[in-house]
Amino acid sequence: MSRSALVAGVVAAVLAVAVAVGWTVAAAAGDEGSSPATVPAADSADAGFARDMAVHHQQAVEMSYVVRDRTDDEEVRRLAYDIAQTQANQRGMLLGWLDLWELPKVSADPPMTWMGMGDAAAGEDGALMPGMATDAEMARLGRLSGRQAEVFYLQLMTAHHRGGVHMAQGCVRACEVGAERRLARGMVEGQESEIRLMAGMLKARGASARP
Secondary structure, three states: OOHHHHHHHHHHHHHHHHHHHHHHHHHHOOHHHOOOOOOOOOOOHHHHHHHHHHHHHHHHHHHHHHHHOOOOOHHHHHHHHHHHHHHHHHHHHHHHHHHHOOOOOOOOOOOOHHHOOOOOOOOOOOOOOOOOOOHHHHHHHHHOOHHHHHHHHHHHHHHHHHHHHHHHHHHHHHOOOHHHHHHHHHHHHHHHHHHHHHHHHHHHOOOOOOO
């Protein structure tokens, strides 16, 4: 599949999710103790998680597009496609919630402030949150090919997932909208499963995740 076809597929999926967000929130926001009429505050965990995870997911999607152009290995290409599709869909849902809540998609506060990590979360060279790759790492991935690209992608994505799991666990603890907590739980389960899968893929390539 060409990159343009992949992008078109992801965009179509995101649009489908965005259309469904309205009834999803209306039907599910009242679950697990929250009221359907409740709109989170701009500085709430719900809003903070939606904003930060949307940014976090965007880099994972970009990383996955890059590696699909840098290797012919079907196992890695399939994983990259699955990650790109899943995280683009989830990103569309998170941004859709912010639209429904009429809350800004950006904040003047540092990333992770909603988790009490505003002073520690900011990284360097474009790595805004834990697990995110730096600009230099993204550029390096774009220069590699074959097995080297596969290993580096799997290492970067493992770290990325670890950061994402940590953030999603924070939402499970602190978010008040039931549908968002369920999405966060699904992220934890899905990304932990992919971390285990990538560990096996790295081992098969004579490598391991970075500390």
